[in-house]
Amino acid sequence: MIRHLAARLLRRAPPPCPAAPLVAIGDIHGCLGDLEALLARIGDWLEAGPQLVLLGDLVDRGPDSRGVIDRAMRLCTEHPGPAEVLMGNHERMMLDFLDGHDPQGRWLAAGGAATLESFGIAPPPREASADPARIAAEARAAIGAERLDWLAARPLWLISGDVVAVHAAWSVRRPDHRQDPALLLWGDPAFYRHLRRDPPWIVHGHVITRPARARGTRIAVDSGAFRGGGLSAVRLLPGAAPEFRNSLG
Template sequence: MKTVLKKFFNRRDPAPDRLGVREEPLRPERSFVAIGDVHGRADLLREIDGLVSASCAEWPVVFLGDYVDRGEESREVLELLMSVPSDREPPVTCLMGNHERMLLDFLDRPEQAGPRWLRNGGLQTLAGFGIAPPMRERPGGEALCELRERLSQAMGGEMIAWLRARPLTWSSGNVWAVHAAADPDLPMAEQTADTLLWGHAAFHRQPRADGQWVVHGHTVVAEPQARAGRVAVDTGAYATGRLSAALITRDGAAFLQTGRD
């Protein structure tokens, strides 16, 4: 795990001025909070909620996806997020992440999508719902279908419907919240679901030229950061204990983080 995180932490973005792109200031219509990948850490979700409530309780909140997998409390995380009233003011928006997509793909196509999901944190999600892992390291189709039925029953129709309804983007002014990335050569309204959920090869290398900022999770960084038209908020909470939130205003971006004194 440390090797994987080190690889992500060593990534460097090119400076926008060296690429001939003028970095526009953040201009949200209203100040808001964006919270990075929770990944089954209900304890950190409660902690960041307390920090946000103490600092900016009247701001809209956007969760950037990846609520499940890797951590052991996926069920509790989903229940906490679902308990927020849909008509709450200020609103709370929960975007879809690629791990929600993998879970839904497993429910829809267990034999085809199951192995990938299990390799990428699905085992922890099963445990969070009280479901024992498959007996074999590489379970066959029958075992995967049985797992699918047990997980579907444990989750229930309301939770599954809630996951399916998660939007892919949220925006305010020139700031867009997405899970993973955006193609810098395409307008934000024309991004594909695959790019928004899984990333894009040019996203971390090429700043946008249209003055739009992208707030995202998915890619682990050592510290949350705002530069080159991107605000990165995923600090690997499930492994580091540091769940981060970006406070986006017209004055710039500031950050809150769990696990800090």
């Protein structure tokens, strides 16, 4: 029994086997410069048209959420292979605020004010006199229906072979159709503590990890771009170890 447990703890995880080459990019948070720098650094990865997936949190905190949204939308049509952008908790908070489901304006305090500024909307006052409904109406008009419809349509996950791409976390005990959206968007400390060495491989952002790295069969790719840690990407080739690159070099 003890030998069996020790063998399980010491064995290495099998390499990931996505259905096709896959490149995942971590949380961008309005850092358009880092996104452009990273795309240049992984240009050789992208030439062959791998599955490209952005793991969510395009918006908030950084200086140019508008530019990041527009660049991500273009990537979905210009990338030579399949491309997908996932929903992050910050997109969810943004949409909830704009739909009137955040009367206390929590999104604004979580980085949403920077997103509004990128659309030319002055930061709202922090006093209780601030009117979230008025701010939301002004923001909806500035952001525009095309961007909002696109953001609202973002999926929560992408599965390729034995790889799951998701913003924050994933339950290996549940089938995909029974996943809890709150877990997928907001994560759980137990998910980050638990060391697994069995598939599926789960590639995620949400929690700043420097440098981006694999731990067992979990791959963390949020290197904290808005805090100066650069933007990270991971490439997964069937049967090969994960490869990482960062916008800072």
